Amino acid sequence: MVGHTLLDIRARLAELSVAVGPYRVVSAKTGHSPVPVSGLQFPTRATAAEAASVATAYRTALRRYDPAVRVQDLIACDRGLSPTDSRLPADDLPEYCHSITAALLETLSRQDGRVQRTVMDRYLEAAETTPDRDRLSLLLIESLAEAIDSHYATRRQYELLRATADRLPGPAETETPVRETLSVLRSTDLLRDFEIGPAPSGGHRVGLHGYRVRDRDGDCIVLPIAVELLRRQSPPPRFGDATRTVDGWTVRLVSAAETPEPSLAIVPSA
Known part of the structure; x- marks a missing residue:
């Protein structure tokens, strides 16, 4: 084979x-x-x-x-x-x-x-x-x-994606990693537009409009977002939940203190 x-x-x-x-x-x-x-x-x-x-x-x-x-x-x-x-x-x-x-x-x-x-x-x-x-x-x-x-479990996913991010030409760490990450994805046409706002329970609520990565069984694939974030920040990103919208997804980025650790590749829909 x-x-x-x-x-x-x-x-x-x-x-x-x-x-x-x-x-x-x-x-x-x-x-x-x-x-x-x-x-x-x-x-x-x-x-x-x-x-x-x-x-x-x-x-x-x-x-x-x-x-x-x-x-x-x-x-x-x-x-x-x-x-x-x-x-x-x-x-x-x-x-x-x-x-x-x-x-x-x-x-x-x-x-x-x-x-x-x-x-x-x-x-x-x-x-x-x-x-x-x-x-x-x-x-x-x-x-x-x-x-x-x-x-792979979440910890192993992080190790793999961290090593992947290190292989790519990486910008320096920034104070606005989420905005810069989404700007790159928009520039490459992976998504049409985005919006960032505070989440009621902490962290960021991110709107992905025209996100072109197809879902898996109704869940949101966030792997390219995770890799881009790791190119710009040291701590691993943590995704809370994802909600399907008319033209894409709304995804919550949560603080590192929240548990349990979610996947860095696919986020279950709320």
Whole structure:
């Protein structure tokens, strides 16, 4: 099954690549393109970012058989830029989703392979029938959130997402992490707009309008919000409850003193 999956992943990379293109996938540290993206070029930054996610999963699977395969932070890079220059905030939805996906898959590379296999199996199946690149990139986020919520307790979720946030180009800690987080999500078109207000029982009540991440069984997927918050603050975010609205969700961010600890990937609806 694993061998078949590796062949499928290589086939997907071949579909994404072109003979001559302005983008490639490289190691953020060395600037070189490792297996399985060595020599491949891509037509857009979004397809290169998708290829980085796919290649990360490939190398994670390969590492189970060959521990000498190095851990690499793979990123999309313009052929005319250095890897450092390419690590700018993503400016479209597919690139943003795949940046988070690649970082989280690489974080999981040292863990049990169940999550990686579950996510990639779903992705490869959807890639055959989903022409919309935005929807496909969102599906990866949704699949990761569901798998993490199912396999890991909250403390372990925090460790994984903290390590993922550290792999991404991170802004300094700020006095307004919630507002800056939601502003980034709006700029990448993950949500149309937002509003922030005080919650009656403490913390923040956050309105997410036009939130494009689909819910799981009526619950709200908050994984990208959690990762963005962790890029801007040290304490882990804590989500209280979520309420479905006409055009999105209202989510409560609570103080660290509240218990029990909720999931950082999916918040149950109130």
